[in-house]
Amino acid sequence: MHSDNNAKMLHYQGHAVACRDNESVLDAFLRSGVSIPFSCKSGVCHRCMVRCIDGDIPQHAARKLPEHQQAAGCLLACQCHPTGPMVLAPQSPENRVTRCLLSDVVFTEDKRWRLYFEPITRLKYRTAQLAKLMSHELNGECAATFLSSPDEDFLVVVELEAGVRLPDWLQQPSPEGLEFCLRGPLPVEPEDPVMPMPPEPGLWDELGGDRVVRAVLTSFYEKVYADLELRPFFERVTMDRIIGKQFAFLKENIQGEPVFLGEQPRNTHNWMVISDALFDHRQNLMLQAMRAHGLTDGLIARWARYEEQFRPEIVKYKPWLKRFGDLMVDTEQYEVCLLDEATVCDYCEGEIPAGTLVRYHKRIGKIGCDACVSATTPEEQRCPP
Ligand code: HEM
Numbered sequence: 001m002h003s004d005n006n007a008k009m010l011h012y013q014g015h016a017v018a019c020r021d022n023e024s025v026l027d028a029f030l031r032s033g034v035s036i037p038f039s040c041k042s043g044v045c046h047r048c049m050v051r052c053i054d055g056d057i058p059q060h061a062a063r064k065l066p067e068h069q070q071a072a073g074c075l076l077a078c079q080c081h082p083t084g085p086m087v088l089a090p091q092s093p094e095n096r097v098t099r100c101l102l103s104d105v106v107f108t109e110d111k112r113w114r115l116y117f118e119p120i121t122r123l124k125y126r127t128a129q130l131a132k133l134m135s136h137e138l139n140g141e142c143a144a145t146f147l148s149s150p151d152e153d154f155l156v157v158v159e160l161e162a163g164v165r166l167p168d169w170l171q172q173p174s175p176e177g178l179e180f181c182l183r184g185p186l187p188v189e190p191e192d193p194v195m196p197m198p199p200e201p202g203l204w205d206e207l208g209g210d211r212v213v214r215a216v217l218t219s220f221y222e223k224v225y226a227d228l229e230l231r232p233f234f235e236r237v238t239m240d241r242i243i244g245k246q247f248a249f250l251k252e253n254i255q256g257e258p259v260f261l262g263e264q265p266r267n268t269h270n271w272m273v274i275s276d277a278l279f280d281h282r283q284n285l286m287l288q289a290m291r292a293h294g295l296t297d298g299l300i301a302r303w304a305r306y307e308e309q310f311r312p313e314i315v316k317y318k319p320w321l322k323r324f325g326d327l328m329v330d331t332e333q334y335e336v337c338l339l340d341e342a343t344v345c346d347y348c349e350g351e352i353p354a355g356t357l358v359r360y361h362k363r364i365g366k367i368g369c370d371a372c373v374s375a376t377t378p379e380e381q382r383c384p385p
């Protein structure tokens, strides 16, 4: 019987693999040399769990997984016999959930909530790593940082950020024994920057050169700017600018021509809290744009690898400081300056006279007149003397 293997094309981390009839996703990956964790090959160990970003998940592939993982599109690669094309991504720490028993809750002198608890199943973490606390029903998230050292004690200690209130589901007169869930731990900033892959000059021409790459990027950013989850990040960036930047960046990386004038992804995206799931969503829009311009699955995979390599510098769960060599700069704060010349308010366009003390956000750079600034939060109403 004739079968069209391309009908079951699997995209995974810059690889394109045609899955054969009667073959599982795991077997297709292993046959093609795609590295993926696995052990039992029989649906027991869950080592081969991946996430489906696009395509239909066969029911059998996810039936042994808890509801929250099914809802996040997780499946077991060894149990998955695709019925059509699929876009897959590795497991994300966001989908790792540990049940925990609360021992104590303390409100510290510097007004932070500190929680002491015992994980019911094994929890691997490092001090200062981030996690999300969730109610027993897995709703109502709240960010926390690990304070304890994993080798010190069996009790884990986390702290909520200053000013964050204790979620309702943790407010009990006697909290001991209360059950909640912990999502994560979430990855922290990698110690070493990404060493970009060497250029593949031939690939640029195979993709169709400047004309096709620019056309793909134009279609891609049209999707991004229309996307409810992605467009908020681009509020202050024109589409032409970002297409030009991305084009030059890719040309430099793929073709090896030094044409990119700009910052590396680590510093450009430092303030953007981008989860694995959002990164995958972006990559899927990119893949759709590449397909719409007739690129083959092989070419799509080779291009995607140049983007995928920057995932560790872009996915994060809280903003990073900007890094200039050894110098770290916090751009997520306000500064105050004395206006030499009159200017207009960035919010209401009313005049602000010369000699006014104005407060501006270091990254966004916007300044407001008295009326607009006092319309914001109480902390932002007044410039320090
Ligand atoms: C969900 C994922 C992503 C989001 C939300 C995102 C968002 C953005 C935004 C808003 C900017 C404009 C920043 C500015 O001009 O102030 C930008 C710039 C840029 N992004 Fe991304 N990005 C994502 C993923 C990526 C990936 C995977 C790459 C690598 C291929 C990348 C490479 C770049 C480059 C090269 C720039 C221009 C840097 C410059 O202005 O010097 N981005 N991105």
Ligand code: FES
Pocket (backbone or CB within 6 Å): 038, 039, 040, 041, 042, 043, 044, 045, 046, 047, 048, 049, 076, 077, 078, 079
């Ligand atoms: S390899 Fe064990 S569940 Fe798939």
